[in-house]
Amino acid sequence: MIRCFSPHSFLSSAVIFPLGRNTLQSSAVCKVHSVLVFGIWVRARIAVGASSMAGLVCSKSGMEQVLVENEVQQVKLLQSVNDDFGGVIVELSEAMDLKVFASMLKASIALWRSQGKRGVWIKVPIQLVNLVEAAVKEGFWFHHAEPKYLMLAFWIPEGSHTLPANASHRVSIGAFVMNKKREVLVVQEKCGIFRGTGIWKLPTGAVDEGEDICAGAMREVKEETAVSHCCLTCMLK
Numbered sequence: 001m002i003r004c005f006s007p008h009s010f011l012s013s014a015v016i017f018p019l020g021r022n023t024l025q026s027s028a029v030c031k032v033h034s035v036l037v038f039g040i041w042v043r044a045r046i047a048v049g050a051s052s053m054a055g056l057v058c059s060k061s062g063m064e065q066v067l068v069e070n071e072v073q074q075v076k077l078l079q080s081v082n083d084d085f086g087g088v089i090v091e092l093s094e095a096m097d098l099k100v101f102a103s104m105l106k107a108s109i110a111l112w113r114s115q116g117k118r119g120v121w122i123k124v125p126i127q128l129v130n131l132v133e134a135a136v137k138e139g140f141w142f143h144h145a146e147p148k149y150l151m152l153a154f155w156i157p158e159g160s161h162t163l164p165a166n167a168s169h170r171v172s173i174g175a176f177v178m179n180k181k182r183e184v185l186v187v188q189e190k191c192g193i194f195r196g197t198g199i200w201k202l203p204t205g206a207v208d209e210g211e212d213i214c215a216g217a218m219r220e221v222k223e224e225t226a227v228s229h230c231c232l233t234c235m236l237k
Contacts, residue, residue, distance in 0.1 A: 087119030
């Protein structure tokens with residue numbers, strides 16, 4: 001066996017002439033590569049001229065290097081940003097092949113695991129829903145969905161996750177409107193549980209996402225009664 005390790009090469013190797021039945025090919029010349037996988041040196045035997053031989057070589061500078069047929073190829077990692085709780089957030093924006101995405105996702109998870117990351121969030125826009133299958137196969141689950149995107153979640157450490165649940169509450173308002181004559185504005189419902197009962201009630205409704213409570217109350221009053229330009233005081237501070 002002849003070894004020729006280069007101390008200046010990231011990928012050092014030794015040439016081996018294999019003997020016995022356990023070799024890859026009885027007449028093949030093999031190479032043993034010392035490779036750095038996420039900070040850990042490992043050794044892999046690669047047959048020279050083998051038609052289908054691949055192995056993980058390294059991950060650095062946002063790229064994963066893969067040895068295919070004795071040639072080093074680079075596979076991009078998913079772009080991510082750190083959150084405030086030891087996890088990462090990925091926002092997909094570019095179309096890609098499902099197999100390519102699956103490879104990038106596996107390599108990225110391995111890197112995040114080696115970095116001690118915890119939760120992983122992947123925001124998938126509606127035009128890239130074809131990539132969801134690959135993520136689900138890796139253990140991701142649906143966290144929540146909006147009209148134009150789906151949020152996937154994944155927990156890297158062993159044990160139960162501590163990721164927060166999706167928003168589960170709506171804010172409703174009731175508007176008490178009184179004029180200078182001390183008359184109170186009331187309405188009858190055209191739909192709902194009080195429809196057809198003859199009951200008079202205060203204008204009510206729900207606050208839209210991101211809407212101020214007082215602004216929501218004024219909007220509901222205008223929508224239900226056409227009354228506007230009133231001086232509205234929010235009783236909930």
